[in-house]
Amino acid sequence: NAGVMQNPRHLVRxxxxxxxxxxxxxxxxxxxxxxxxxxxxxxxxxxxLQKENIIDESGMPKERFxxxxxxxxxxxxxIQQVVRGDSAAYFCASSPxxxxxxxxxxxxxxxxxxx
Amino acid sequence: GEDVEQSLxxxxxxxxxxxxxxxxxxxxxxxxxxxxxxxxAGLQLLTYIFSNMDMKQDQRLTVLLNKKDKHLSLRIADTQxxxxxxxxxxxxxxxxxYIPTFGRGTSLIVHP
Numbered sequence: 177n178a179g180v181m182q183n184p185r186h187l188v189r190x191x192x193x194x195x196x197x198x199x200x201x202x203x204x205x206x207x208x209x210x211x212x213x214x215x216x217x218x219x220x221x222x223x224x225l226q227k228e229n230i231i232d233e234s235g236m237p238k239e240r241f242x243x244x245x246x247x248x249x250x251x252x253x254x255i256q257q258v259v260r261g262d263s264a265a266y267f268c269a270s271s272p273x274x275x276x277x278x279x280x281x282x283x284x285x286x287x288x289x290x291x
Numbered sequence: 292g293e294d295v296e297q298s299l300x301x302x303x304x305x306x307x308x309x310x311x312x313x314x315x316x317x318x319x320x321x322x323x324x325x326x327x328x329x330x331x332a333g334l335q336l337l338t339y340i341f342s343n344m345d346m347k348q349d350q351r352l353t354v355l356l357n358k359k360d361k362h363l364s365l366r367i368a369d370t371q372x373x374x375x376x377x378x379x380x381x382x383x384x385x386x387x388x389y390i391p392t393f394g395r396g397t398s399l400i401v402h403p
Contacts, residue, residue: 218393282333
């Protein structure tokens with residue numbers, strides 16, 4: 177059973193471009209969480225999704241950021257018109273249905289660098 | 292808002308015990324977690340403790356919780372070079388919420 181997969185592992189974008197980060201949860205997991213880790217900071221929650229639904233996006237910046245988890249395929253975190261302050265590691269976690277945060281499994285992260 | 296604080300660095304000699312400390316502010320926290328992050332990797336859940344417990348032991352790991360002082364510690368016995376990593380403390384709020392609040396992480400450096 178493969179773990180949580182994220183790609184790309186490293187992404188470089190110029191200011192103003194779009195960044196798309198993908199997360200494939202573990203098999204059988206229907207809950208996906210996105211976190212952002214700024215340099216020398218802890219992880220900050222961004223958004224919690226279940227299949228085709230956004231459950232909690234209280235940690236998402238109001239502009240330029242969006243997330244989806246379609247019925248088929250990976251979850252996507254999209255950042256439009258990136259700025260230097262978006263440079264961070266973005267982690268995805270997944271959990272099985274009906275279980276809480278103690279069962280979140282983390283992916284290896286995507287490290288976004290904005291030039 | 293909720294806050295979790297931990298020291299940024301800890302350096303120990305191989306074979307010694309390591310103690311990583313953490314304080315949190317949310318008194319309604321139900322779960323307290325320790326995660327390990329190795330270079331270039333995601334977070335790995337090491338252990339967690341329910342807020343109604345004082346201590347939990349799992350092989351070389353001992354977690355102590357002082358709920359009155361909102362203080363959590365992780366003790367690693369017989370620390371090895373493979374234990375070098377960043378250790379994150381996190382508190383999981385109760386009241387139906389489910390998203391942990393993470394500290395900034397403690398970098399553990401183990402010297403041979």
